[in-house]
Amino acid sequence: MDVAIEVTNLHKTYGDIKAVNNISFTVAQGEIFGMLGPNGAGKTTTMEIVEGLRTADAGSVTVLGMNVKQHPREVKANIGVQLQTTALYPRLTVSEVLDLFGSFFPKSLPVPELIELVGLEDSRNKLCINLSGGQQQRLSVALSLVNDPQILFLDEPTSGLDPQARHNIWDVIKLGHERGKTVFLTTHYMEEAERLCERVAIIDHGEIIATDQPERLVEQHFQEEAIEFELDQSVALDELRQLAGATNALIENGRVTVYSNSVPTTISALLELARQRNIELTDLYVRRATLEDVFLKLTGRRIRE
Amino acid sequence: MKAFWKLLVANIKQFVRERAALFWTFAFPVFFILIFGAVFSGSEDVTFSVGLVVEDNSPAAQSLSAVLEQVPPFEIHPGERDTELKALEKGDRRAVIIVPSNFGEAIARGNKGEIDIYYDPTQTMSAQILLPIIHRVLDEFDRMLGQTPSMIQLNERTLQIRNLRAIDYLTPGILAMAIMQLGLFAAIPLVVERQNRVLKRLGATPLRRSTMIASVVVFRLLVSLGQAALIIVVARLVFHVPMLGNWLYLAGMIILGALTFLAMGYMLSAFAKNEDAATPLVMAIQFPMMFLSGIFFSVEMMPGFMRPIMNAMPLTYLGDSLRQIMVHSSALHPYLINIGVLGGWFLVSIIVAVRFFRWE
Numbered sequence: 032m033d034v035a036i037e038v039t040n041l042h043k044t045y046g047d048i049k050a051v052n053n054i055s056f057t058v059a060q061g062e063i064f065g066m067l068g069p070n071g072a073g074k075t076t077t078m079e080i081v082e083g084l085r086t087a088d089a090g091s092v093t094v095l096g097m098n099v100k101q102h103p104r105e106v107k108a109n110i111g112v113q114l115q116t117t118a119l120y121p122r123l124t125v126s127e128v129l130d131l132f133g134s135f136f137p138k139s140l141p142v143p144e145l146i147e148l149v150g151l152e153d154s155r156n157k158l159c160i161n162l163s164g165g166q167q168q169r170l171s172v173a174l175s176l177v178n179d180p181q182i183l184f185l186d187e188p189t190s191g192l193d194p195q196a197r198h199n200i201w202d203v204i205k206l207g208h209e210r211g212k213t214v215f216l217t218t219h220y221m222e223e224a225e226r227l228c229e230r231v232a233i234i235d236h237g238e239i240i241a242t243d244q245p246e247r248l249v250e251q252h253f254q255e256e257a258i259e260f261e262l263d264q265s266v267a268l269d270e271l272r273q274l275a276g277a278t279n280a281l282i283e284n285g286r287v288t289v290y291s292n293s294v295p296t297t298i299s300a301l302l303e304l305a306r307q308r309n310i311e312l313t314d315l316y317v318r319r320a321t322l323e324d325v326f327l328k329l330t331g332r333r334i335r336e
Numbered sequence: 337m338k339a340f341w342k343l344l345v346a347n348i349k350q351f352v353r354e355r356a357a358l359f360w361t362f363a364f365p366v367f368f369i370l371i372f373g374a375v376f377s378g379s380e381d382v383t384f385s386v387g388l389v390v391e392d393n394s395p396a397a398q399s400l401s402a403v404l405e406q407v408p409p410f411e412i413h414p415g416e417r418d419t420e421l422k423a424l425e426k427g428d429r430r431a432v433i434i435v436p437s438n439f440g441e442a443i444a445r446g447n448k449g450e451i452d453i454y455y456d457p458t459q460t461m462s463a464q465i466l467l468p469i470i471h472r473v474l475d476e477f478d479r480m481l482g483q484t485p486s487m488i489q490l491n492e493r494t495l496q497i498r499n500l501r502a503i504d505y506l507t508p509g510i511l512a513m514a515i516m517q518l519g520l521f522a523a524i525p526l527v528v529e530r531q532n533r534v535l536k537r538l539g540a541t542p543l544r545r546s547t548m549i550a551s552v553v554v555f556r557l558l559v560s561l562g563q564a565a566l567i568i569v570v571a572r573l574v575f576h577v578p579m580l581g582n583w584l585y586l587a588g589m590i591i592l593g594a595l596t597f598l599a600m601g602y603m604l605s606a607f608a609k610n611e612d613a614a615t616p617l618v619m620a621i622q623f624p625m626m627f628l629s630g631i632f633f634s635v636e637m638m639p640g641f642m643r644p645i646m647n648a649m650p651l652t653y654l655g656d657s658l659r660q661i662m663v664h665s666s667a668l669h670p671y672l673i674n675i676g677v678l679g680g681w682f683l684v685s686i687i688v689a690v691r692f693f694r695w696e
Contacts, residue, residue, distance in 0.1 A: 083540075084696075104542045107540060107541055107542045108542045112537070112540035114537050119532075120350060120534075121350070122349065122353040123346055123349060127346065127349065130342070131342050131343065131346050132541065134338045134339045134342040134343075135339050135538075135542060135543040136542060158353070174537075178541075
């Protein structure tokens, strides 16, 4: 498979902070690749170095076979970039902004096609300032598609959107994927990474701690399932960890997660413990382990704090 | 090139659609002119004080002066040539009519008798009202003499009066102020675009920065020229402020001024982190400049210790140049100095802006 993006030993330091600390990864052509991590983990910095918007202190980036540092304009002509940006030109209409951006590229898609692609037909003559958050996000995705790019860079594409708007954006991304585009996105939404990405790199404190397919990441780190509940009085963590079938337990903000190889065994042991101590268990449910659990296990904290 | 035009059109569309900004850009200087004009030209008199110098004792000259004294809107001041011309220069007379010593002799010989009239062409009121009245009076006089063709030839002599009307002095100043504000305030949208990551988004396309800057600069120049045209037209229609000089020089000076202050605006934008910092910074520069550059008050009114400040400010030189071109005011500085100082500020600002400007 051809390589779309190749990043080798990337470093970037701001003052004392190592924003990017020796990051290497490759993205195959046609792949949806996600970078998952909390805010400030170095996702955006890494992405912007790959796009040629920032320069790295050390390391090399090759996009579509071109060195980004040496051929920034050629790279930019063939990639589509979506930034976390508010209205670009508040008093231009959707069609006008798309037309304007099209003129920046050697070749561009027709405006009506772009509008249809992101489903903004009813808002084509609306001024950007009057667009809703979801519509603005769709416009920014449309802008990233203006030059019919080979690679799509999406920085937190669904940040702050309601579930409906989020699904719309996902549909657009999938559509681009079906057309053979490579997608590189950053996110701090687990669900987004799990449902959209073919491969995920988990990043924290400027370092990649794991890279794989989402389901493989979960499989690698968890054969067990998770039992979540809340307690009305505190119980020692060790006691929970020693429940029959349990492999690990965590308490966060009063919410307990117990990982178990055998859910029925663990639950009956848990209920027995609760009955003996007269503890009330609330909001109990069982779920499969997710990327969130992987992140928690690898870093000791949740992705959103 | 396509990107340049599209960006230019986009800027114009954005500008026109931002009604409040549009209103203030064009209405504010016009308000200034209307208010200042109303305040300072309230004393405009309906009678014309006219100096009359009769250097001839012939009956013809005597009867001519008698006729002139009868003209209702004229307040005739008989006197000597020197004193009356001086009075005209000081602005105490609207015109001075001189009947030379050979007037009667010429008429007696059957030649044309010549009389001279001195007035200030920058005072369009005098030129437009006074001259026709005098022509009528002379026609009347001809008829009294019963002679056709006319026996009298009127020689018009123009004389620049140093004492400009307040509104003549102010209009080029307001024009200079408008150019300065448009340039300096350009810092704010630029800072906002950086803050909102618009500049960064543009940086993610193959668009060249030079193309982007060129289109914004051309856009600003167009607005400046439009604003200048409006100011000149309003001042002319409402207060008869003349435009005596060369239109090309005027346009050139407006463009040089606009470029200089635009460069200063961009220099300021390099030192403001966000919109909240940019606005007071621009205000802090533009207010002192507005009041200490002699665009509203003539230099003589400034206390001496302020002169060095005034001499450092680019607006002083733009105002001076525009005044010289528009109303032929006496020069504070020769053109070359004015152009040199403005050009110097332009270069320094550009260098500082390029050195310190951050795209994100």
